Amino acid sequence: MDSVGSSYPVGGPPVAPAPPNMSRPSPAPRPGPSPTTISAKIVVAGGFGVGKTTFVGSVSEIDPLTTEAVMTEASAGHDDLSATPNKQTTTVAMDFGRVSLDSDLILYLFGTPGQHRFWFMWDDLVRGAIGAVVLVDTRRLADCFSAIDFFEDRGLPYVVGLNAFDGQQAHRIEDVREAMSIDPSIPIVMCDARNRESTKQTLIALVQHAMAARMAAGARR
Amino acid sequence: MTSGPDDAPRQQEPTFADVMNGFSLDSGRPRKRRRWGRRRDEEAERQEAVQAPPPPAHSATPPPGPVPNEVAYSQGPQGPQGPQGDAGFAGSGYGGYQTGPIEPIRDEPLPPAVPTGASAVRPYAWTRGRTKSGFDLAIETLVSTSPQGREQLALLQMEHRSVADLCDQPRSVAEVAALLSIPLGVARVLLGDMAGLGVVTVHQTASSTGNEPDLALMERVLSGLRRL
Secondary structure: OHHHHHOOOOOOOOOOOOOOOOOOOOOOOOOOOOOOOEEEEEEEEEOOOOOHHHHHHHHOOOOOEEEEEEEEOOOOOOOOOOOOOOOOEEEEEEEEEEEEEEOOEEEEEEEOOOOOOOHHHHHHHHOOOOEEEEEEOHHHHHHHHHHHHHHHHHOOOEEEEEEOOOOOOOOOHHHHHHHHOOOOOOOEEEEOOOOHHHHHHHHHHHHHHHHHHHHHHHHHO | OOOHHHHHHHHHOOOHHHHHHOOOOOOOOOHHHHHHHHHHOHHHHHHHHHHOOOHHHHHHOOOOOHHHHHHHHHHHHHHHHHHHOHHHHHHHHHHHHHHHHHHHHHOOOOOOOHHHHHHHHHHHHHHOOOOOOOOOOOOOOEEEEOHHHHHOHHHOOHHHHHHHHHOOOOEEHHHHHHHOOOOHHHHHHHHHHHHHHOOEEEOOEOOOOOOOOOHHHHHHHHHHHHHO
C-alpha cells in the first residue's frame, strides 16, 4: 500500500494555473492539498480479455487498482448458489487508473466489469463521465455490442478503438464500421492498448468527439 | 440525487427530502447552513420518520424480535477483519449464513424477509450496516483530509484515521476503496461520515454542476492529454 501511495507525484506537469473561471473562489488560503483539485472520468469498455486493463495501465501513472462493490440478487440464476443457499452477496471488481493532467486536474480511467450482468455498476460508471472508449477485438466483434448499446441508450459519447493485438489490423476501419453498423458520426480509431502514445491518441479522439457532440447538442437546444 | 433545475424552487419550501438532498456534492454549502435547515425542519422530519422508518436501518438491525440483533452482535467481533480484504468478507459471510437459519428456530418464528438482512451487515460492519451516504459521492469524486482533520488525526476513530492518512493528498472514492480493500459502498459511507464531520473535504467533479461535464473542463482534459 505504501509503495502505491508513494508512486503518486505530488503534482502534475508544471503548467500555468487554471483559468479563473475553473477555480472556485476559496474563502481563505489554506495549507495542504488544494480543495480546487477536480476530477474527470472516462470509461473503458469492451468484451472480456479485449485489453481494457492494459489500455488503462499504459497511460495510468499508477498500476491499475481494483475496487469492489458488493453485489446482491443480481447473481440469481447465474451463480451456483446450491452449496450456500443463503448466500445473497458476491463481489464484482473493476480496474481503474489515474492520470494527473494538471496540478489541479486528475483524470480517472475506469474499466468496466467484464461480465455483462453487472449492469448496475455501469450506471455508476457512466454518470458524469466525459465519454467511453469501446475496445474491440476484430476477431470477436460481437463482444462489444452490449457496451455500445448501453452507451447509445444513455447518450454517452463514445469512440470505438480497434485493438491491434499483433500490431497489425486484419481489417480496414470501414469494413469494421459496416460489419458493426456503426454510425458514420462515431469515430473508429486503430489503437494498441500496450502503447502509451496510441492510448493517448485514442483518448484525445474521444474527448474531441465528446466536445463536438456537446456543442452539437447545445446548438440544437 | 437531485437534478439541478429543481433545486431553486425547493429551497424556498424545504422538506425532509430536501434536507437529505442538501448533503449532495454540488451544494458546497457551509455546514452551519445545513444545520439551520435541519433544525427548521425537525418537525417535518419527525413526521416523516413516523410515517416511513429510514430504509438503511432495516438492513442494519432488523426491527422485530431479539434474534436478529443477537445475530448481528455476534458478528461484531469479526467486523474489523473486513478491511483485510475480500476474502475476509466472503469467509465471514459463509459463517453468518450457517448461523442464520439455526438461530431463528430457537425462538418464535420470524417474518420471512428478516433473515436476509443479516447478509448486508457483514461487509458493512465498518459502517454499522449503513449502505447509503448523506453525500452524493461519485466513484471519481476526490476527497482530501481537511486542516481540521489533520489536527484531529489522533482523536479520530480507527477507520476514519486510516482514511485520513490516505487522503493527505486528494484521492478518489474508488482509490480509497481500492487502497483500503473495502467495497465501494463502504468507502462511500465512511467518506460521507467524515465529510459530515469536516474531517475530509469533498472536491468538485467534472459533473458537479449537472450530470455531464462542462465544455471548459473537457477542453482542459484535452489539452492535458496532449501534453502527456
